[in-house]
Amino acid sequence: MSLLQALTKAGALRTLDHALAQSLRRLAPDTPDAVLAAAALASLAVAAGHAGFDPGEPQRLVEAPVDWPTPEAWRQALASSRWVARPQAGDAESAADAPLVFEHGLVYLRRYREYERRLAEGLRRIGSAEPHPREETEGDHAQVPTHLADLFARLFPEAATGEDKQSGAAAAALHHSLLLVTGGPGTGKTTTITRMLVLLAAQALESGTAPPRIALAAPTGRAAERMAESVRNAVQALTALGIDPALCAHLPTAGTTLHRLLGTIPDSPGFRHHADNPLPLDVVVVDEASMIDLPLMAKLVEAVPDGARLVLLGDPDQLPSVEAGDVLSGILEATPPVGAAHGRETHTPTDAHTPAPAGDPDHAQTGTKLTPFPARHIHLTRGWRQSAELDLAPLAAAVREGDSGTALSLLRSGELSGVHFHEGNADPLQTHREHLLDHWTSLAEASDPAQALANAARLRILTAVREGPQGARGLNARIEEMLAGTRRGAGPASTAGRYFHGRLLLITENSYRHRLFNGDIGICLRDAAGALAAWFPGDDPASPRPFHPAALPAHESAFAMTVHKAQGSEFDEVWLVLPARFNRVLSRELVYTGLTRARHALHLAGSAEVIAEALARHAGRWSGLGWRLTV
């Protein structure tokens, strides 16, 4: 049996993956089986969130027992195939007539290799622009130009200690066009960036130039809204500290989605802003960068004009983007940490997700001198959002480290305020039925759609998986049945009533025409005349947008949703429900992302075994970006 047949028989491939292999075979019947299988697996890899496929580790993609070729046999077949391009340099465009690219140990679909190449090129272009020549002084804080020193000291009173990373980030931002600010929730990323933007505005005013044109953007509407709110709060705190309100007035007060920023074109994956029509901006600040996939990041970076700054904020411990990418990890892998000599030194990528180029002698340049990547990375670690109600930090740290012993003993001890462990396979819909029903029925009692949407964010059930008894789909069906059984205003008249007053909806595909995007949450409400509409957040949180339910893009119920879909959102109370048996989607990143969605209370339902297995796994992705940025 051929490898392609074995993969098909094992049910490992999607129709699309198989169709790609078949079309290559139709065009050239003598195409070796290993190349056909590699094409199908490169396509499957993208669906699994990878940029390409590593023939050295096929088991990571397909668990079914398959008789895999050796990496060397695979390499030989790929190297002599007409379908496979082998670019000689990481930044050279690959031949358009070859649908596959084999480079640095990864087999790519050409389109994704080109996204990766274009992204690397764009990031280098942005990072290479020097906004202001650096004063050759020692240490990060000393980089602040003399005329801004006074304002800097007032913005960052902690800077004098010399250990304050927030001020280090802002100081670096004055001299670097490409800045990465990472850290867990509440480590002050947005606060830092707000202060940095005030410094940039002051710098422009001092030098008699126009104030910088700034955009705040995020991959989802909810995340953009959250960032804008944090910026508004940070500005308020600054004016209270005596910072000139006229300076703060140069900062944006609203956020936008990346799609909106770039300008969607109905029924097209292209955007209005691109390399030839760049964004009319001087500073682009992007939050939740870990959620951005490869194609979108490539398009964003190309639309950033020459000489503009790009600031990426994110939490690298969260789940990588659902779509192909893990872009943030790739960029971080190539970026010298603060304290290094400004990217002038050789830096060797160390991230385990980048495949070693073993068996790929044509790309033996790794190990030789690498080019420094001109970006700056500051990782913030001090948690500032102290909540008396929720003491999540020790648990989040243990999960992030994969330390299941500590995580379980913290969970079992009950000593973390706001953290509740429902050990075993507890079913919240049974054990906490009334509490949960109270919340969902209250949504239907809200006075207006904006209020209903705001209330909806008070509580959410998050799951690791979609299917199965602890999956989002099954839980939603049960919740709808429960609501139908209540006489409290909410709920379908029967379980067959698809759209009912109070039904929460989750959009599951991007629709540029509706300006509704994967992950957007809405609510169905009936007006006084009995007409039912699905309401989704608008640009202004006070003015949601109504849609006819039948006209919506793909969607499902959202009383329970997967952690993947909840990225970029926060809820007052989170119920994280893990599957009864281990599932390969589980990872420490998934558990970390799920529990850090909670603002005031976290309920975790799952068995000790599944938690331990989940924390033992990393949600790593195959990507060549880190390598590409340093060659």
Ligand SMILES: Nc1ncnc2c1ncn2[C@@H]1O[C@H](COP(=O)(O)OP(=O)(O)OP(=O)(O)O)[C@@H](O)[C@H]1O
């Ligand atoms: N240096 C600081 N001094 C005092 N409070 C701070 C400081 N930095 C941040 N905070 C406070 O900590 C809270 C969280 O800060 P911020 O929103 O900037 O964090 P974040 O990392 O952007 O969080 P998230 O990832 O959740 O968006 C805010 O209430 C902010 O006022």
